[in-house]
Each structure stands twice: as structure tokens, then as C-alpha cells.
Amino acid sequence: MTTIKLTNSKTRRKEVFTPIDPDNVRMYVCGPTVYDRAHIGNARPVIVFDVLYRLLRHVYGEDHVTYVRNFTDVDDKINARAAESGRSIREITDETTQWYLEDMRAVGALDPNFMPRATQYIPQMISMIEGLIEKGHAYAAEGHVLFAVESYKAYGALSGRTIDDMIAGARVEVAPYKRNPMDFVLWKPSSDDLPGWDSPWGRGRPGWHIECSAMAKDRLGETFDIHGGGNDLMFPHHENEIAQSCCASGCEDGQGFANYWLHNEMLQVEGKKMSKSLGNFFTVRNLLDGHDGQAPVPGEVIRFVFLSTHYRKPMDWTAEKAQRALAELGKWHKMRGENVASDNVPTEVLDAVADDLNTPRAISELRRLANAGDISGLLAGLDFLGLNTVSVDMWNEILESEKEELSELADQLAALRATAMETKDFSAVDALKTALIDAGVEVRMSKTGVDLDAGPNFDASKLEGLL
Structure with a gap:
């Protein structure tokens, strides 16, 4: 069996991946907050973890991998969008969820096995919060429930920060009902004009962090194999997930919840941070359809550009890279002719991806196969990397x-x-x-x-x- 090595953010080491149960390899990745189109930065973790999903399915079998990616459909940004547009929250979240799925499929991402929506798991969240209060890890105050950070001694292990460092480096919400500035919200009250659910603490809605813990536990169990996301989520979101999940299950030494943590680096555009003020902010759909006089960019080309940079390195999207990718993929598809993909993924391509998702090396192997005239091997490698999203007709x-x-x-x-x-x-x-x-x-x-x-x-x- 192929040996998979992954860089575990929690240990800061590249480790051999050993699943808890090879017959049910389990992975959770934080999904989008659905209030607008996904920008191209949102697509990076989707593509990264889609490659990992494909690798796990190849090694352990399609029926032995469970991949969960959530939708956050209760959030203040959604509430604000509804207020400014006059549309209902459900109408906005349904529409943007469908947009997201269509756009991610267009860049070659397989649908996860489960895509739970936060609003479907409110009872599970309330139950988890009640358990945290009973165990002394959370407290109710003025209609809120907060997690008591000082009750969890391993807090900060993932990000490698002390509580003092986190207070200094974070925008901590100051509130009179908090016992500690770092305590974070598990439940908050809702006014009549906001979404809310009945709870032991009054009508309200969940905080952001608790939803992933509740959904991961429901779908994958208290301990599972891999948790992924962008490195911007490492603190506070993932740090808080670990704290509340471990305290809820009793693994207060921080050794439970997810065994391997993977984080992708961020994306820039033309060498600069993506920003509407700089005019370099655009969505996946902008690229797919063409924008500002630019020609449409096929989803396969977007994916190729993303995979050309290792997931743990910052990535720079440029129009020049997209043009080069279009030319190279076009050349390879021109070679296709009547050839069909081999049933076997070329060993060199598989080994590259198994080595901490080294997709740049895998693409180099595709070039070698093309230069050697191994068209069936080239096509098998393209299929394995998900670089077959564009139809032959296109x-x-x-x-x-x-x-x-x-x-x-x-x-x-x-x-x-x-x-x-x-x-x-x-x-x-x-x-x-x-x-x-x-x-x-x-x-x-x-x-x-x-x-x-x-x-x-x-x-x-x-x-x-x-x-």
C-alpha cells in the first residue's frame, strides 16, 4: 500500500499517515459562510483537500473514506446581507450554497460525502454547550454562554501561542460578562429581527466555533483522522474547536478530536493581497465567465495554476500563469487523440501526491510523461489530479x-x-x-x-x- 506522509500542523512535523480505521478514513474541512460568491482565495482549500480526498480514495478505496465539509448558514454577515437586500435569509443561503457547489465543481472538486448546514445541527450544538457547562468549561452570562479558556490547559497548542500572546495579537471582544478576555462565545441572544432558536439560556443563535465541533462529532465521531482548512483559521477558529471538542469529550490533554491537522497557505493576486480597493478582487465565477474584458478561464486551468504551487506555500495568481497553464493543458489535450487513460495512476505521480500533496512535483511528472509520449499514463495522471474538468468539446x-x-x-x-x-x-x-x-x-x-x-x-x- 502507498505510504502517505502529511505535514501535521499540530506537531509541526511531516508524519506517516496512519488512519484510526482503514475501513473508514475520516476527514473534516471547514466550509464557506454562504452569503455571496466564493472568491478565488476560497477555492484554494477546496482544491487542496479535494486532492487529498482523491488520494485517500485511491489508497483506501472510494467506499472507505468519509469527507465532511460544512456550510455556515447562520452568521452576522448573512443577517446583514438580508437586511440590506430585503431578501430572506433562507433565500440567500440556498442561492449562494448552490453557487458555491457549481463553482467548486467547475474547478474539478468532487462533492464531499456529507455537506451539513449549521442550521440543521442546532440541537446538537445546544447539547454540547450544556455538557460543557456541566463540566465547568463554560458559563452562562447575560443571555450568552462562553467557553472558559483558562479551564483548558492545552489551549494554544495548535497555534503555538500563549494566552498572553493571543490577547495581544487578536482583536478580542471586550465585554463585561466575560470572566477572561479570551473567553469565546458558544451561544448569544437574538433580537426578534434575527434568526434564533429556543435554548436553556433564552432565544438565541450559536457562536461560529461550536458549529464545526457539533457537526464533526455527529458525522465523524469524537475522534477522527484529518481536519483541514486555510491557515487563517488556525487561530482562533481551529484552536477553539479543539478546546471545546476535547473538553466536551473528556480528552482534556488535547490528544483527541482530530489526529492530523493540515493548513494551506493564503493566496495573492499579481503579487498583492487580494483587495477590492486594489481592483484585484474577483470571484471564481468572474474567472469562469470572464471579467473586465478578460476571456473566460476554464476551471481546469484554474485548478492547474493552483496545483502548480505547494499547498503550504503562499500562492500568487497571475494572468500570465493562467495563459501558460492554458497553453500547456491545450498541448496535452491535443495529444489525446484516440488514447484513453491507463487504469493505473503512474507511480511517480502517485508518490509525489502521497508525499505531503506535492502537486508541483506531480505536474513535473506529467510533463515527463508527455515528453516521453506516454499518453495513456499522462491521461491517468491528469484524471487522478482532477485535471479533466473541461469537456473534449470545449x-x-x-x-x-x-x-x-x-x-x-x-x-x-x-x-x-x-x-x-x-x-x-x-x-x-x-x-x-x-x-x-x-x-x-x-x-x-x-x-x-x-x-x-x-x-x-x-x-x-x-x-x-x-x-
């Missing part, structure tokens, strides 16, 4: 568009040559020919005309501005 459309562009450039080069034959000035001809060759285009000029073909190193992005 790739044919993309390739046909390239042919049309090359045909126009051939006509342009022929016209320049005809003019040069009269003026004896071939500088424009030479300049265009050099640019085409630099783009990987094979240029053939004869008395009968000009022929251009995309060569093995063709890069469509370098044709921009030539027409």
Missing part, C-alpha cells in the same frame, strides 16, 4: 480558436512579406517571424504561402498583441 473549441488566430497571423505575415518584396525592407517580416518562433510557433514560408503550426513548446500567451 478543448476542441479552444484549440480551434488557436488555429483561427494562427491563420490570421499567417495572413498577416504573408501580407508583410508581399510588401517587403516590393520595398526590400524585411524588418517587419523578421520581427513578426521572430515573435512567432519565440511563442513556439513553427513557421514555414514558401512561394505558395505561409503556414503556421503550434509546435511542442507553443505558448498562446505570447501571441497577445501580435494581431
Whole structure:
């Protein structure tokens, strides 16, 4: 069996992955708060953990892996969106949940086995909160229930911070009903105009952190294998999940809940933090449909760009990377012909992914397979990495568009040559020919005309501005 190694955020070491039960490997990943379209940063953990899901299914069998990713559908951001739009909360969350699923499927992500919504698990959350109060880990105050951080001695182990450091580095909500500034909300009161449920502490709604603990326990048990998410969630969200879950189950030494924690790094756009004020903020749907005069980007290309950077390194999305990815994937699909994927994932590709999800190395192996002419192995590797989201028909459309562009450039080069034959000035001809060759285009000029073909190193992005 393939040995899987993963970098465990909790131990800060790369470890051999050993599941609790090989017949039921269990993984939980924090999902979105559904009030708007998912931006491209939201897609990174989805793609990262989809690769891990595919790896686990390959190694242990599709029927022996349980993957849970939640939807947060009770949140102040959702309430605010409903208030400003005049639409109902359920209408907004239903619509944005469907948008999210469509967009993530478009970038090649398989649906998890379970996708629970927070509002479906309010009774479980209330029950967990009651248990925490009984055990002395939480207290009620002014309609709120708060987790008592000082009651859990291992608090801060995941993020490696002391409580003093966390107070200094976090935006801690100051409230008179808190015993300690770091105590966090498990339940809070709701006014008549906000969503609320009856509870022992009055009508209210859950805090953010408790929902994942309740859903993970219900679907995966008190202890499971892998918990994942972006590294922006490590503190306070994941730290708080561990505290309340371990205290609820009695594993107060911090050794329960999830055995392996994985966190992906953040995403930038064109070398800068994504921000609406900088004009570099866009959603997955913006890319898929095209935005600000830019051509649509196929989901497979988005995924390829993401997988070209290791998940534990910061990633920079650029238009140039997308163009290069489009050209490379187009070249590989052009090689497809009548070939079909091998039933066996190439060992080198599998080993790369099993080594802490080293997708950049896996892509390098795909290039090696393509250069060696192992088309069935190449296709099997593409399928394994989820790089088969674009239909053959769409790739044919993309390739046909390239042919049309090359045909126009051939006509342009022929016209320049005809003019040069009269003026004896071939500088424009030479300049265009050099640019085409630099783009990987094979240029053939004869008395009968000009022929251009995309060569093995063709890069469509370098044709921009030539027409």
C-alpha cells in the first residue's frame, strides 16, 4: 500500500499517515459562510483537500473514506446581507450554497460525502454547550454562554501561542460578562429581527466555533483522522474547536478530536493581497465567465495554476500563469487523440501526491510523461489530479480558436512579406517571424504561402498583441 506522509500542523512535523480505521478514513474541512460568491482565495482549500480526498480514495478505496465539509448558514454577515437586500435569509443561503457547489465543481472538486448546514445541527450544538457547562468549561452570562479558556490547559497548542500572546495579537471582544478576555462565545441572544432558536439560556443563535465541533462529532465521531482548512483559521477558529471538542469529550490533554491537522497557505493576486480597493478582487465565477474584458478561464486551468504551487506555500495568481497553464493543458489535450487513460495512476505521480500533496512535483511528472509520449499514463495522471474538468468539446473549441488566430497571423505575415518584396525592407517580416518562433510557433514560408503550426513548446500567451 502507498505510504502517505502529511505535514501535521499540530506537531509541526511531516508524519506517516496512519488512519484510526482503514475501513473508514475520516476527514473534516471547514466550509464557506454562504452569503455571496466564493472568491478565488476560497477555492484554494477546496482544491487542496479535494486532492487529498482523491488520494485517500485511491489508497483506501472510494467506499472507505468519509469527507465532511460544512456550510455556515447562520452568521452576522448573512443577517446583514438580508437586511440590506430585503431578501430572506433562507433565500440567500440556498442561492449562494448552490453557487458555491457549481463553482467548486467547475474547478474539478468532487462533492464531499456529507455537506451539513449549521442550521440543521442546532440541537446538537445546544447539547454540547450544556455538557460543557456541566463540566465547568463554560458559563452562562447575560443571555450568552462562553467557553472558559483558562479551564483548558492545552489551549494554544495548535497555534503555538500563549494566552498572553493571543490577547495581544487578536482583536478580542471586550465585554463585561466575560470572566477572561479570551473567553469565546458558544451561544448569544437574538433580537426578534434575527434568526434564533429556543435554548436553556433564552432565544438565541450559536457562536461560529461550536458549529464545526457539533457537526464533526455527529458525522465523524469524537475522534477522527484529518481536519483541514486555510491557515487563517488556525487561530482562533481551529484552536477553539479543539478546546471545546476535547473538553466536551473528556480528552482534556488535547490528544483527541482530530489526529492530523493540515493548513494551506493564503493566496495573492499579481503579487498583492487580494483587495477590492486594489481592483484585484474577483470571484471564481468572474474567472469562469470572464471579467473586465478578460476571456473566460476554464476551471481546469484554474485548478492547474493552483496545483502548480505547494499547498503550504503562499500562492500568487497571475494572468500570465493562467495563459501558460492554458497553453500547456491545450498541448496535452491535443495529444489525446484516440488514447484513453491507463487504469493505473503512474507511480511517480502517485508518490509525489502521497508525499505531503506535492502537486508541483506531480505536474513535473506529467510533463515527463508527455515528453516521453506516454499518453495513456499522462491521461491517468491528469484524471487522478482532477485535471479533466473541461469537456473534449470545449478543448476542441479552444484549440480551434488557436488555429483561427494562427491563420490570421499567417495572413498577416504573408501580407508583410508581399510588401517587403516590393520595398526590400524585411524588418517587419523578421520581427513578426521572430515573435512567432519565440511563442513556439513553427513557421514555414514558401512561394505558395505561409503556414503556421503550434509546435511542442507553443505558448498562446505570447501571441497577445501580435494581431
